[in-house]
Amino acid sequence: MWNIGQSLTGGNEEQGESLLGEDSGGLCSLSTTQRIYGFAACFVAGVACMLLSMIVFVKPIKFAVLFTFGNLLAVGSTGFLLGPAQQLGMMFDPVRVFATAIYLGCVVIALICALWIHSKVLTIVAVIIEIGALIWYSLSYIPFARRMVSELMIRLCDTEL
Secondary structure (H helix, E strand, O other): OHHHHHHHHOOOOOOOOOOOOOOOOOOOOOOHHHHHHHHHHHHHHHHHHHHHHOOOOOOHHHHHHHHHHHHHHHHHOHHHHHOHHHHHHHHOOOOOHHHHHHHHHHHHHHHHHHHHHOOHHHHHHHHHHHHHHHHHHHHOOOOOHHHHHHHHHHHHHOOOO
């Protein structure tokens, strides 16, 4: 536990770069405590928006806007921990560039369906696809998780016995 605390605060000298991206070249003036508070506030606000969106589920357009905003806040909250440059670098890493592009595309499609097209059915479908894309994007950060889920889905959906 002590090692985790040291790496979070940057106290581990053997490690070249701390978990919180302290080596940002002086571009970020936030302290470690401020970064953790920013992450927590942004993440809690995102989760709160997603939970509050369930209240307006009957109105799919309001639901999609609130849910998508909360979704982006929660995903973007890690930018406080890592720093925006490292977060974007990780998002567009060759391993997860397609998952990131699909996720961001689904966010844009959900907002287009909600704000411009005003179609409740398309908005609900876009939000469902957005949730699936977020899960796939999140799995890209866990080693071999996407492969395991893919193999599980093939086994579950295989019609040959």
